[in-house]
Amino acid sequence: MDLVIGIDIGGTKTKIGLVDKSGDCKDYLFFRTKDYELLDDFLDKIKHSVDELTRKQKGSLNLIGCGIGAPNASSRSGTIENAANLKWKGSVPILEKLKQRIDLPMRIMNDASAAALGEMLFGNAKGMSDFIAITLGTGLGSGIVANGQLIEGYDGFAGELGHIDMTLGDGRLTGLNVKGGLEAYVSATGLKRTILYMMSKYMVDSRFRSIAYNDLHGEDITKAAEEGDEIAIKAFDYTAKIFGLALANFTAFTQPQAFFLTGGLVNSGKWILDPLERYFEECLLDVYKGKVKILMSGLPEKTTAICGAAALIWEKHR
Amino acid sequence: MDLVIGIDIGGTKTKIGLVDKSGDCKDYLFFRTKDYELLDDFLDKIKHSVDELTRKQKGSLNLIGCGIGAPNASSRSGTIENAANLKWKGSVPILEKLKQRIDLPMRIMNDASAAALGEMLFGNAKGMSDFIAITLGTGLGSGIVANGQLIEGYDGFAGELGHIDMTLGDGRLTGLNVKGGLEAYVSATGLKRTILYMMSKYMVDSRFRSIAYNDLHGEDITKAAEEGDEIAIKAFDYTAKIFGLALANFTAFTQPQAFFLTGGLVNSGKWILDPLERYFEECLLDVYKGKVKILMSGLPEKTTAICGAAALIWEKHR
Numbered sequence: 001m002d003l004v005i006g007i008d009i010g011g012t013k014t015k016i017g018l019v020d021k022s023g024d025c026k027d028y029l030f031f032r033t034k035d036y037e038l039l040d041d042f043l044d045k046i047k048h049s050v051d052e053l054t055r056k057q058k059g060s061l062n063l064i065g066c067g068i069g070a071p072n073a074s075s076r077s078g079t080i081e082n083a084a085n086l087k088w089k090g091s092v093p094i095l096e097k098l099k100q101r102i103d104l105p106m107r108i109m110n111d112a113s114a115a116a117l118g119e120m121l122f123g124n125a126k127g128m129s130d131f132i133a134i135t136l137g138t139g140l141g142s143g144i145v146a147n148g149q150l151i152e153g154y155d156g157f158a159g160e161l162g163h164i165d166m167t168l169g170d171g172r173l174t175g176l177n178v179k180g181g182l183e184a185y186v187s188a189t190g191l192k193r194t195i196l197y198m199m200s201k202y203m204v205d206s207r208f209r210s211i212a213y214n215d216l217h218g219e220d221i222t223k224a225a226e227e228g229d230e231i232a233i234k235a236f237d238y239t240a241k242i243f244g245l246a247l248a249n250f251t252a253f254t255q256p257q258a259f260f261l262t263g264g265l266v267n268s269g270k271w272i273l274d275p276l277e278r279y280f281e282e283c284l285l286d287v288y289k290g291k292v293k294i295l296m297s298g299l300p301e302k303t304t305a306i307c308g309a310a311a312l313i314w315e316k317h318r
Numbered sequence: 319m320d321l322v323i324g325i326d327i328g329g330t331k332t333k334i335g336l337v338d339k340s341g342d343c344k345d346y347l348f349f350r351t352k353d354y355e356l357l358d359d360f361l362d363k364i365k366h367s368v369d370e371l372t373r374k375q376k377g378s379l380n381l382i383g384c385g386i387g388a389p390n391a392s393s394r395s396g397t398i399e400n401a402a403n404l405k406w407k408g409s410v411p412i413l414e415k416l417k418q419r420i421d422l423p424m425r426i427m428n429d430a431s432a433a434a435l436g437e438m439l440f441g442n443a444k445g446m447s448d449f450i451a452i453t454l455g456t457g458l459g460s461g462i463v464a465n466g467q468l469i470e471g472y473d474g475f476a477g478e479l480g481h482i483d484m485t486l487g488d489g490r491l492t493g494l495n496v497k498g499g500l501e502a503y504v505s506a507t508g509l510k511r512t513i514l515y516m517m518s519k520y521m522v523d524s525r526f527r528s529i530a531y532n533d534l535h536g537e538d539i540t541k542a543a544e545e546g547d548e549i550a551i552k553a554f555d556y557t558a559k560i561f562g563l564a565l566a567n568f569t570a571f572t573q574p575q576a577f578f579l580t581g582g583l584v585n586s587g588k589w590i591l592d593p594l595e596r597y598f599e600e601c602l603l604d605v606y607k608g609k610v611k612i613l614m615s616g617l618p619e620k621t622t623a624i625c626g627a628a629a630l631i632w633e634k635h636r
Binding site: 072081082130144146147149151152154155156157158159160161163164165166167168169171176178241242245248249250252253254255256257283285286287288291292 | 390399400464471472474475483485563571572575604606
């Protein structure tokens, strides 16, 4: 069976899987990215993980390539550049170094651009020529498709919408020290920061007054909202308001037919999505109102990013 | 000689010209858009203007088409939709109505998208596959080229960057009632509004304290800056700061190789361009620093928009 290795390098987890032509992820595993201080150790771990996955496959196996999605990756140079949520700083020649370990056709791209390609090949964006995929993990990533093509940019760094400043230079700092950058508000991390902000602004009681920032998890915030915790509800509303405005702004750029959302924050369901939908329509220019959908990814949640990475190779085999 | 009629419908002026294959505008004229309350009178005026221009041409003349650039124009439906700076409200079927008067192949597009196409065919963007053209007139228009193609959007309304909100919904209102919309700050009108804002904020003397808003013109503001008027200098700096941040944000979207600026505000020269360059580089993500140029249009100023409109037709004859 022909399979592609899909690797998603995230700020928290790295996921590796084997994906067939239809986008079905046959098997996958993951490990904590932050456990690997040194790039070489991290790449050795990837190599071992691939060996483990292939060993477990039954029948004959034909690996036709390896696709990698990573934050701040340049498709043109094969490097990761100054990623806010990764330990390895500067310009990291990841493609070259991984090729020394895995001898296969290889392609790397911004993780969210890979996700967009996965959505187009295997998911809910089949047949769409204008859409934007947004990944909401530790940060906020984006992949932009217009005129039926992925927008890569002059040297491969297009689609860094998590670092767009929405506050005239007067807001929170992102991990890259961007003032007012969108992902400082709209991401798993952004939501946690907003919990702190709301507790600083209001005096109402909340379960979060007895939980330290480092012990705070997205699922807890959803659970708290369900139990009526006012701080949690206010935090979701605030996040949705900024997110809705951001998506309305993005619409004025390439006028997508739809946005596709994936990642941790989406699991908060109605708490984020209901107010998002409302604020989004409110902020849209009249000329766009009622024309732009906010949709969920059509790929299985746990392997969305892996399928996206694999799509980088499968795109070339159609 | 083969010529194309290029028509640029602006908030203040409508310009009409005859353009050859190399982008040379053989002759042109203009009239005030606002003098025509009724669309039919306006279209009659266009028809008469075209007749006047063609009569004056010597030698045999072969008109091969008519390209139109207009604010809020949809390339797909041939209409102008709710343009903030035009008198005719709602959905205006301009292409259909003009065809009744001028029997030629016709194409309409957002004026700034047309300008981008003109820059690519005839100007300084020849050979570039990723760039953004910004027109700074009564409002702020934009045309986006990525992967060597104009981004038109799902139904032809991409590139409305003048209406992107930079202030988390808490800023000036544009003519379309968009809160914090970029063109409320960065445009000829925006600069005039900033003169008022600076006089409200500071008590320093200024020549503008004795000039009414309606009597204020861009050229006066440049002249005042040259004479050391503090309010004028502060207004340029404030405009450039917001503009620089906006261009840095746009870079994170499609990562253009260059921005091309045209329109009235650019005539203020160093007063706007020097601080713009500084703020822009300051706001850019590290990964983009030093890679993105801010350039002027390579087309003659008075006919830039006409050449852009004509490019809509010439693009199809290459």
